[in-house]
Amino acid sequence: MSGGSLPEGLAVRLDALLAPVDARVIANGRATKVTPSQPVHTAYVPADVYDSGTVREWGTAALALLHEHAPRADILGIDDEVYARVAAKLEREPVEDLRVDFEDGYGDRSADEEDEHARAAGVALASPQTRASGLRIKSFEPATRARAVRTLDLLLTSAGRVPEGFVVTLPKVSAPEQVRAIAEVCAVVDETFAGAPLRFELQVETPAAVARMAEIVAFAGSRCAGLHYGTYDYSAALGVAAAHQSLDHPVADHAKAVMQVTAATAGLRVVDGSSNVLPTGDTDAVRAAWGLHMRLVDRSMRRGIYQGWDMHPGQLVSRYAAAFSFYRNGFSTAAARLRDYRARVSGGVLDEPATARALAGYLARGIECGALDAAEVQQATGLGRVELDAI
Secondary structure (H helix, E strand, O other): OOOOOOOOOHHHHHHHHHHHHHHHHHHHHHHOOOOOOOOOEEEEEEHHHOOOOHHHHHHHHHHHHHHHHOOOHHHHOOOHHHHHHHHHHHHHOOOOEEEEEOOOOOOOOOHHHHHHHHHHHHHHHOOOOOOEEEEEOOOOOOOOHHHHHHHHHHHHHHHOOEOOOEEEEEOOOOOHHHHHHHHHHHHHHHHHOOEOOOEEEEEEOOHHHHHOHHHHHHHHHHHEEEEEEOHHHHHHHOOOOHHHOOOOOHHHHHHHHHHHHHHHOOOOEEEEOOOOOOOOOOHHHHHHHHHHHHHHHHHHHHOOOOOEEEOOOOHHHHHHHHHHHHHHHHHHHHHHHHHHHHHOOOOOOOOOHHHHHHHHHHHHHHHHHOOOOHHHHHHHHOOOHHHHHHO
8 A cells, every 4th residue: 555655564563563462452352341240249247246137137027117117218218110120139139248257346266166167168069049148357567478378278278179269358448469369268168179170359459559459459369359448547557537538538439449440450359338227226327327328329430330238137128229219210211322332323321332331231230130121131232132142
């Protein structure tokens, strides 16, 4: 080809110059592909109260609270369709993701007591009642490192294998070397136990972790399943007064923005923290806690964080009410935009390929959690679940 003014061969020179970068960009593009198969929450249950009946008990308790304190949809500010889906979810699958907690929610116990609870948890987790499960061990700080490894060991020994979808959450991460250490533990577990390869999650709740986020993620590798934000440890470390520690505080927004940017380079999930205002007490107190939690869940989802912690059965009500409303309220618009994009029809919004992928991911996430039905999405878009995932 000729006719231009720039020297021939310039494109070839650029190929040679950018070859190392091209490989990284391609790999990064694979890593950051939208993965809608993600729980909307992680339920944290202290190890001393966890057993094989816990998931069923959480669902029963949540449903009882719903019927007692919000017998109508309008009390929660949702429509009848969402209300019915919330009730059905609490009956069918109240907990999507479970962590048996041996850290802050569990506290310091005698060695014999934690040993006993680790073994009991292993027996219960050997037959999981949730789509994903795991445990939160104590941190890899010097005082608790050996205890953390022993608890993991005893739990898996009691379970007899690494259950499918099982992860270990490492709290209070502050340095990349701790990430290398938990990866080493996982590798040894793989050599010792049958079952799926053990993966880990990193709990980000120290200023050092946020300051070194890129280094930490670089050490994480393919075994890392995600980054969990620790609301109260992080806020306290920055001197935020207890009354103002919250998921929507500016320091929390900054930390989670850093986590999102860094996680996107490695295809990791970012998981929001918890609300410590629990739906307990009289009806006014329960409804106030639900209202706060729903607002925070919706806020997180609008900011692209689709999973968070729940610490109490009653929070399942507000979790699903907010999540299902998020997907159902935006369903018609998202489906129409995706349909127009694929048909190359100019609607009210000019969408690009990246936005089309986000629209498909949004609809797929809605199906995954039960807010949307695959049939109604296919009718609205002409796309089945496989086609959505392929966009």
